[in-house]
Amino acid sequence: MNSVWIKPPITLDAYLKMVGQEIGVSNWHTLDQKRIDQFAEVINDHQYIHVDPVRAKDTNFGTTVAHGFLTMSMMSIFSYEVMPPIEGATMGVNYGLDKLRFISPVKSGSRVRGHFKLGEAYLRKPNELFSRSLVTVEIEGEAKPAIAADWIGLTYFE
Numbered sequence: 771m772n773s774v775w776i777k778p779p780i781t782l783d784a785y786l787k788m789v790g791q792e793i794g795v796s797n798w799h800t801l802d803q804k805r806i807d808q809f810a811e812v813i814n815d816h817q818y819i820h821v822d823p824v825r826a827k828d829t830n831f832g833t834t835v836a837h838g839f840l841t842m843s844m845m846s847i848f849s850y851e852v853m854p855p856i857e858g859a860t861m862g863v864n865y866g867l868d869k870l871r872f873i874s875p876v877k878s879g880s881r882v883r884g885h886f887k888l889g890e891a892y893l894r895k896p897n898e899l900f901s902r903s904l905v906t907v908e909i910e911g912e913a914k915p916a917i918a919a920d921w922i923g924l925t926y927f928e
Contacts, residue, residue, distance in 0.1 A: 776850055776851050777851075777852075777853070777854045777855065778854070778855075779854065779855045779856060779857045779859075780854045780855075780856060780857065781856070781857050782856050782857065782858070782899070782927075785854065785856050785888075785891060785899075786891055786892070788888045788891070789888050789889070789890060789891050790887075790888070790889075791887065791888060792885070792886070792887050793852055793853060793854075793886040793887060793888055793903075794851075794852040794853075794885075794886055795852065795883055795884070795885050795886075795908075796847070796848035796849075796851040796852050796883045796884040796885075796886075797851055797883060798881040798882070798883045798910060799844055799847065799848075799881065799882055799883065800879065800880070800881050801836040801840065801841065801844070801876050801878065801879070801880055801881075801882060802878060802879050803823065803834060803878045803879070805836075805840070806820055806821065806834060806835075806836050806837065806840065806878055807821055809836075809837055809839075809840040809843075810837070813837070813839065815837060819831065819834060819835055820834055820835065820836070820837055821834065822834065823878070831875055831877060832877075833877050833878055833879075834877070834878040835875040835876055835877055835878065836875075836876040836877075836878065836880075838872040838917075841872070841876050841882060841907060841916050841917055842870065842872075842907075842917060842919070844882060844884070844907070845884055845905055845907065845917075845919065845921060848883065848884030848886070848905070848907075849884070849886065849903070849905075849921075851884075852884065852886045853886060853903065856899070856925060856927075858927050858928065859899075859925045859926065859927055860926050860927060860928055861925070861926045862923055862924065862925045862926070863923065863924050863926075864921075864922075864923060865900070865922040865923055865924045866922050867919055867920060867921055867922065868902070868920040868922060869918070869919060869920040870917070870918075870919045870920075871917065871918045871919070872916070872917060873914050873915050873916060873917060873918060874909060874912060874914040874915060874916050875916070876909055876916050880909050880910060880911075880912075881909075881910040882907050882908065882909055882910070882916055883907070883908050883910075884905055884906070884907055884908075885905065885906040885907075885908060886903050886904070886905055887903070887904040887905075888901065888902075888903060888904075889902040889903065889904045889920065890902035894924075896927075897926055897927045897928070898924055898925070898926055898927075899924065899925040899926075899927070900922070900923075900924060901922070901923045901924075901925065902920055902921070902922050903920075903921045903922075903923070904919075904920055904921075905917070905918070905919045905920075905921050906918055906919075907919075
């Protein structure tokens, strides 16, 4: 595909044999207040639990928390770090989510990482691969994850 993939490419046959297996765990990434504030600007969501540390101190969280959609959006970089690109692939696209649960809030300054299992993969057409990744977003030091998701992607070949 392109240079954003961190892992070396594997064959389509090798990828298909990974179904049902844990693929890997991404690096840790910090969701600090600066990143939360930038995300708030992009999506125009300035709810105080995200952007006002003084007011958020009096909530059940005790501090600001990342937007759920910010945490979800981190799954993209996690996937580049974990999922292997496939030889001959020309493009990959998000096809959607069959399940997405925001289980625990991510407090400002927390580190998160993604755990990936390949749940399903098959050729829908000769040049189109359907894949389902089972993703859990872990919060460092927390018992419960931030997110559990069934993430679907399509990969295209020439």
